[in-house]
Amino acid sequence: MEMQGEGGHPYIPRDLKLPGYVPVSLSQSTILSIFGISSLLVVSFMWILSGRFPKTSKTERWLMCWWIFTGLTHIILEGYFVFSPEFYKEKASLYPAEVWKEYSKGDSRYAARDSCVVAVEGITAVLEGPASLLAVYAIATKKSYRYTLQLAISLGQLYGTAVYFITSYLDGDNFAASMYYYYSYYITANASWVVIPTIISIYCWKKISAALQVQELKKAKLR
Amino acid sequence: MEMQGEGGHPYIPRDLKLPGYVPVSLSQSTILSIFGISSLLVVSFMWILSGRFPKTSKTERWLMCWWIFTGLTHIILEGYFVFSPEFYKEKASLYPAEVWKEYSKGDSRYAARDSCVVAVEGITAVLEGPASLLAVYAIATKKSYRYTLQLAISLGQLYGTAVYFITSYLDGDNFAASMYYYYSYYITANASWVVIPTIISIYCWKKISAALQVQELKKAKLR
Numbered sequence: 001m002e003m004q005g006e007g008g009h010p011y012i013p014r015d016l017k018l019p020g021y022v023p024v025s026l027s028q029s030t031i032l033s034i035f036g037i038s039s040l041l042v043v044s045f046m047w048i049l050s051g052r053f054p055k056t057s058k059t060e061r062w063l064m065c066w067w068i069f070t071g072l073t074h075i076i077l078e079g080y081f082v083f084s085p086e087f088y089k090e091k092a093s094l095y096p097a098e099v100w101k102e103y104s105k106g107d108s109r110y111a112a113r114d115s116c117v118v119a120v121e122g123i124t125a126v127l128e129g130p131a132s133l134l135a136v137y138a139i140a141t142k143k144s145y146r147y148t149l150q151l152a153i154s155l156g157q158l159y160g161t162a163v164y165f166i167t168s169y170l171d172g173d174n175f176a177a178s179m180y181y182y183y184s185y186y187i188t189a190n191a192s193w194v195v196i197p198t199i200i201s202i203y204c205w206k207k208i209s210a211a212l213q214v215q216e217l218k219k220a221k222l223r
Numbered sequence: 224m225e226m227q228g229e230g231g232h233p234y235i236p237r238d239l240k241l242p243g244y245v246p247v248s249l250s251q252s253t254i255l256s257i258f259g260i261s262s263l264l265v266v267s268f269m270w271i272l273s274g275r276f277p278k279t280s281k282t283e284r285w286l287m288c289w290w291i292f293t294g295l296t297h298i299i300l301e302g303y304f305v306f307s308p309e310f311y312k313e314k315a316s317l318y319p320a321e322v323w324k325e326y327s328k329g330d331s332r333y334a335a336r337d338s339c340v341v342a343v344e345g346i347t348a349v350l351e352g353p354a355s356l357l358a359v360y361a362i363a364t365k366k367s368y369r370y371t372l373q374l375a376i377s378l379g380q381l382y383g384t385a386v387y388f389i390t391s392y393l394d395g396d397n398f399a400a401s402m403y404y405y406y407s408y409y410i411t412a413n414a415s416w417v418v419i420p421t422i423i424s425i426y427c428w429k430k431i432s433a434a435l436q437v438q439e440l441k442k443a444k445l446r
Binding site for chain 1: 338339341342343345346365367368370371374375378379382383385386389390393394428431432433434435436437438439441
């Protein structure tokens with residue numbers, strides 16, 4: 001059983017109105033296990049599959065694993081959130097609804113449907129999700145746009161995360177039910193989408209610059 | 224003299240609280256003329272200067288004009304807004320304060336200091352502004368990263384504009400003092416930051432893809 005606040009829900013601020021709120025029914029460990037195990041399955045599948053592509057480096061295989069993981073997370077979980085404004089009323093133990101009921105303990109703006117969170121999640125789910133799956137395909141088939149595409153999505157993820165953290169800070173940074181949820185959900189869960197897109201952006205930037213340098217040296221020689 | 228609503232200000236929603244609000248003192252035509260004439264001076268200066276750079280195409284000269292214009296707008300006007308939460312109380316006819324008092328008639332979220340608007344404007348003023356000036360330098364000196372940089376800033380501008388419009392829509396799209404201000408300020412003034420970054424993104428994407436294609440063909444030949 002979870003603790004209920006004045007508003008009939010466990011979220012902060014306590015005076016947040018969520019009429020018809022139905023408490024999360026799965027345990028935290030069940031929710032995290034389902035996410036962890038399905039992510040592990042998807043990543044393992046991609047790692048094995050990518051090994052069968054000719055001349056694909058380990059770096060490219062890790063990138064394909066990241067893009068399928070982040071792409072499916074964006075489309076399935078974040079996509080569900082964007083188009084389900086009343087997920088907190090969900091009675092059946094619908095997995096994505098459980099995820100957002102649980103995550104809202106780290107950031108109640110999800111349950112409160114903060115327009116900035118919805119806008120960022122909308123762009124993430126509708127544009128960056130499918131683009132991430134396209135990145136898997138582009139790496140596998142060595143499309144010439146693969147670095148540009150990965151850079152574009154990574155910068156988008158960084159922009160979204162920046163807006164997400166800055167608006168919370170500006171609005172008082174008081175949306176977590178406890179310090180535990182603040183650090184484990186709000187900080188830790190989002191950290192991957194700061195660290196990994198930063199690394200990929202630098203990697204792609206370098207790859208593109210190297211290609212442009214080669215082309216310019218060639219042009220200079222032709223003159 | 225401007226029309227004052229219930230709240231002692233001309234903005235919508237009428238119940239927006241802006242204690243200490245001081246009405247805009249410059250006329251609309253003065254505010255627009257100062258912006259128009261200084262922009263024209265900056266762009267003319269850059270057009271003439273860029274003509275003195277060796278082997279700089281007309282496209283590159285136009286790009287340099289755009290980047291200096293958008294960079295200075297981001298740093299001076301949007302930078303002022305981000306770090307002046309009480310601009311609407313400004314008594315002296317301080318030009319940037321006048322601009323935002325006037326623009327708030329098209330979108331009162333500026334005067335109301337909506338956290339999402341502040342976050343997007345903060346990223347724009349602090350990161351994209353200086354990066355735009357760097358783009359002028361990168362084009363002038365033909366740095367190999369110039370297309371990547373221009374693509375990165377343009378995608379950032381598009382992301383920011385998307386968040387800006389989507390959040391307004393989600394929050395009821397009722398922040399303009401009249402249809403006139405809605406279309407002339409909120410829609411028209413922002414349209415340039417949708418159209419131009421889109422064109423530049425496509426242009427840079429193609430340039431980068433072409434260079435990567437050349438590099439890959441070369442690699443394939445070497446095998």
